Amino acid sequence: MDKLPQLYRMTKQRKIILDVLRGTKEHPTADWIYEQVRQTMPRISLGTVYRNLRVLKEMQDIQELNYGSTYSLYDGNAEPHYHFVCQDCAAVLDIDLPVYTSYDQQVAELLGSQVDFHRMEFYGSCPDCISGKSTNSKPKMWEQL
Amino acid sequence: MDKLPQLYRMTKQRKIILDVLRGTKEHPTADWIYEQVRQTMPRISLGTVYRNLRVLKEMQDIQELNYGSTYSLYDGNAEPHYHFVCQDCAAVLDIDLPVYTSYDQQVAELLGSQVDFHRMEFYGSCPDCISGKSTNSKPKMWEQL
DNA sequence: TAAAATATAGTTTATATTAGCAAGTAACGG
DNA sequence: CCGTTACTTGCTAATATAAACTATATTTTA
Secondary structure: OOOOOOOOOHHHHHHHHHHHHHHOOOOOEEHHHHHHHHHOOOOOOOOHHHHHHHHHHOOOOOOEEOOOOOOOOEEEEOOOOOEEEOOOOOEEEEEOOEEEEEEHHHHHHOOOOEEEEEEEEEEEEEEEHHHOOOOOOOOOOOEEO | OOEEOOOOOOHHHHHHHHHHHHHHOOEHHHHHHHHHHHHHOOOOOOOHHHHHHOOOOOOHHHEOOOOOOOOOEEEEEOOEEEEOOOOOOOEEEOOOOOOOOHHHHHOOOOOOOOOEEEEEEEEEEEOOHHHHHOOOOOOOOOOOO
């Protein structure tokens, strides 16, 4: 017997978190979002921020990006788009190229599965790190810290 | 002044971990690998397994897959290939389709960056979960546990 | 509108993974 | 060979995130 669908509510906390995330073009961490939200709602807890980020992701209002580093970044733009990850400074940039939804069909036929969407990430060095302009570059993997 | 390149060694531990991972077609967790390695090297520590998985990834001998779930899976096949992630049972399947390296060039020109490689993951329901055969299916996101 | 059902918040605890450190071991120059 | 250096191990502590639990708030039902 199936369970009934979950009815999500747009609470004060959830709304503020969504607004903070949509208010930036960057891809912030959960902790950065927590600090921002605390300025208007000081008693919110970090656990609530994490929980709501997960719910907002399930509601398809935001995206979670977990590439490259040990922590997740969040993207207030839920529209499908690709990302570039700088392996030197860990920056994540949006890529303004069309999303090839036709692949989903190909993969579905090949596997006999249902494909809802796909993600693509490109890895390399961003312009700032190539030109040596970036100040927070991480050492390359073959260099010792 | 630049640091010298890191000289990795192929130690006993590192070799066994690599062999265990290459010995399976599945995409196991770090903990599963740890249990397997312990059968031939009982005194190895879990931290050493994690450290070597990271080093092997940097040596480009294996891949780390961190999609969908709260833990990473590892892939003994270092050759570029795409993956399918089942959102019902969390299985990760290999996709036998050509890798479109031409995108890397496109993105490099668009961003003015250097692109080394890309990854692509498809999300949906695997054949077993569609037919209701899978025994370890997770509840859908709109269902309450 | 009161009672029942359901979703959420805040807090505490658990989990997966990483980082730091002292001791061991392999590579290298003399 | 012997000492020096650099990489690795096992251990312990730290970190990011999820899960569990209770109390509160919101929605639905009667």
